[in-house]
Amino acid sequence: MKKLFEPYAYVNSIFDITPEMLKKNGIYGLILDIDNTLVATNVKEAGEKVYRYIKDLKDSRIKTVIVSNGRKHRVEEFCKPLEIEYIYKAYKPLGRGFDKAIRIMDLSRDQVAVIGDQLFTDVLGGNLKGIRPILIKPIDPDEPIFVRIKRIFEKPFLKKKEYKDKL
Numbered sequence: 001m002k003k004l005f006e007p008y009a010y011v012n013s014i015f016d017i018t019p020e021m022l023k024k025n026g027i028y029g030l031i032l033d034i035d036n037t038l039v040a041t042n043v044k045e046a047g048e049k050v051y052r053y054i055k056d057l058k059d060s061r062i063k064t065v066i067v068s069n070g071r072k073h074r075v076e077e078f079c080k081p082l083e084i085e086y087i088y089k090a091y092k093p094l095g096r097g098f099d100k101a102i103r104i105m106d107l108s109r110d111q112v113a114v115i116g117d118q119l120f121t122d123v124l125g126g127n128l129k130g131i132r133p134i135l136i137k138p139i140d141p142d143e144p145i146f147v148r149i150k151r152i153f154e155k156p157f158l159k160k161k162e163y164k165d166k167l
């Protein structure tokens with residue numbers, strides 16, 4: 001049971017994770033969260049940093065799909081300019097978003113990792129589907145109230161956990 005909440009790795013920021021590190025870990029596809037993983041929740045567009053990161057992944061032949069619980073408008077507005085595949089209203093941790101993403105990438109589960117900031121959506125969802133979850137620190141602590149409530153329940157699981165700058 002406890003294992004379902006155990007990520008494969010704790011990393012400070014998604015931008016610390018390089019294509020080389022991924023390949024070393026046998027990871028050739030990424031399922032990415034948006035809110036508080038790539039940008040703060042209130043940021044509508046991907047900035048320069050995200051563009052460069054996604055391009056770097058593409059150039060290194062790491063496949064990427066955005067899987068977000070966000071609404072259609074939020075997710076589309078963010079992803080379309082990035083020219084990246086996306087799934088909105090994914091209902092992580094339970095929905096079929098991760099299965100769809102795996103099919104889009106045409107990889108096996110053990111070649112894919114999910115990167116996100118939430119234990120009860122990204123990490124639990126990944127573990128339930130046999131996809132390695134990488135937990136990163138949320139970008140901005142100013143979050144919607146329902147997320148802040150979830151953070152209270154995350155705390156006991158994250159006690160004494162050390163976040164690193166690499167995978």
Ligand SMILES: [Mg+2]
Nearest residue numbers: 033035036117
């Ligand atoms: Mg998030």
